[in-house]
Amino acid sequence: MQQVRKLTNHRICDFHYCLREPMRLCRLAGLFPVDGLTNSSVFSLRFSLKFPYILFHAASVIGITITTGFSVIWFFLSPFSLNTLSIALFYVTGLLSTVLLIHLAMNWSKLIRRVLEIEVNLVEIRRAKTAFWKYNTITYMIMFLALLEHAMSIISKITSVMSDLNESRVTYNVLDKYFLSWAPFIFDVTSYSLWKSILFKIANTQATFAWNITDVMTMCVSIYLTSYFQDLNEIINNQYKSMSWEKLRILYSQLVALVKEIDSRFCYLILLSFFTNLFFICLQLFNTLNSIHSTVYLLYYLYSFVFLITRATVTCLLAANVNKAAQEPMFVVGYVPASDYTLEVQRFNRQIRYTTTALSGVYFYVTRSTLLYVVGTIITYELVLLQFNLETADDADLNNNGTLYKYMKMTV
Known part of the structure; x- marks a missing residue:
């Protein structure tokens, strides 16, 4: 144990570098109060509410909470x-993401140090230097595309307002009309003013950010965990005779523990991510099938969808x-010659076969079959939404205001 502690003091934590950029962006957005994210050492990480960041963090949380209310x-x-359901769900899920990110921040240093201890035990299976640029590329590419989508939604809506008002440039009148049409859920309840609109717009942007960054974190964590299983699988496939089956089983158990440790902190974020994506995919498809496309929104709609x-x-x-890579050793273990099929091989085989090693969304494991289930769910609920539209007169405004009217009220 003492040797492990000495190693952790000098070793770079792959998991820290895997999620360092996403968490830095969360901190810049006012949603992740953790110090030390720019440092290479994990021992400088700590949950912190120091001045002046506490003011920005508190304002962000209060702003999203009020907007959700x-x-x-x-x-x-x-x-x-x-319309009303989708707007409420968008902000409720944004608020839940904010709360989960704060809870993650409070446990971040503990999680990173625990992961580092497991990584030290897995040093001998690491075959290549981790390409941290992959995580950074995914992070900034997805967030740039999300920013582009957000900007396109604003531009398309302002362009529509300018056309309605016969304005050739952006004026205060155009801005007022834009904010009133963007946020009726606010200005039907309270009086309109430009400063309120700007503050609520910031909260809207933060809620949109929380939705996108959750997917980014899931992607990075998945690549990180899969890379470790791929390294172990390479050893099992090519060099298992040079390492005992008992040692291979112990290393595999360490990887299982790594997955469970990380999943325990991310499972609720994954659940929220899958639910949000599923709902808005259904909504987008519903708008596609049930609306007359407006030229003004066509480019934005295609890109967004x-x-x-x-x-x-x-x-x-x-x-x-992650689950696929965790199951691959079973194919090698199953073909071990009878003369080499020891008790340790049998234990290893049973562990792989009867232990579900995968990221989860609390109530489900994310496997290849999950994607097929999601597709089936989308088709099912699409039929439900179409039936709902036929029986409910309240949805008439969907066709009267353009393809993306309801969706843009949330994201614009």
């Missing part, structure tokens, strides 16, 4: 429709790769 109040005061589908699919596939 307005959306929920508006939902209960207005006639039920997909493709981005949402692609991001959700990649997130699911990468997360499912």
Whole structure:
């Protein structure tokens, strides 16, 4: 144990570097109060509410909470429709993401140090230097595409308002009309003012950020865990005769412990990510099938829809790769010659076969079959939404205001 502690003082934690950039972005967004994210040493990480960051963090949490409160109040005061439901769900999930990120921040240093202890025990199976640039590339690429989508939604809506008002440039009148059409859930409840609009717009951007960064974290964690299983699988496939089956089983058990440790902190974020993506994919498809496309929103709609589908699919596939990589040793163990099939091989085989090693969303494991289940769920609920639209007159505004009217009220 003492030797492990000495090693952890000098070794770089792969997991820390894996999620360092996403967590730094969370901190810049006012949602992750942890110091030491820029340092290479994990022992400088600590949950901190120091001045002046505490002011920014508190303002962010309060802003998202108030905005969510307005959306929920508006939902209960207005006639039920997909419009009011989708807006309320968007902000409620944004608030839940914020709360989960704060809870993760409070336990971040403990998680990183525990993961580092496990990584030290897995040093001998690491075959290549970790390519940290992969995590950074995924992080900034996804967040840039999300920022582009957000900017396109704003531009398309302002352009529509300018066309309605016959304005050739952005004026205060255009901005007022834009904010009023963007946030009826706020200004139906409280009086309008420009400063309120700007503050609520910031909260909206932070909620959008929380949605996207959750997928980014899931992607990075999935790649990190899969890489460790791939290294162990390479040893099992090519060099298992040079290492005892008992040692291989112990190393595999360490990887299982690593997955469970990380999953215990991320499972609720994964659940929220899958639920949010599923709901808004259904909503986008519903708008596609049930609306007349407006030229003003067409470019934004196509980009937004493709981005949402692609991001959700990649997130699911990468997360499912953890389970796939964890199951691969079973094919080698199953073909061990009878003369070499010892008690340790039998234990290893049973452990792989009867232990589900995968990231989870609390109530489900993320596997390849999960993606098929999600596709089936989308089709099912799409039929439900279409039936709901036929029977509910309250959804008439969906067709009257353009393809993306309801969705843009949330994201713009």
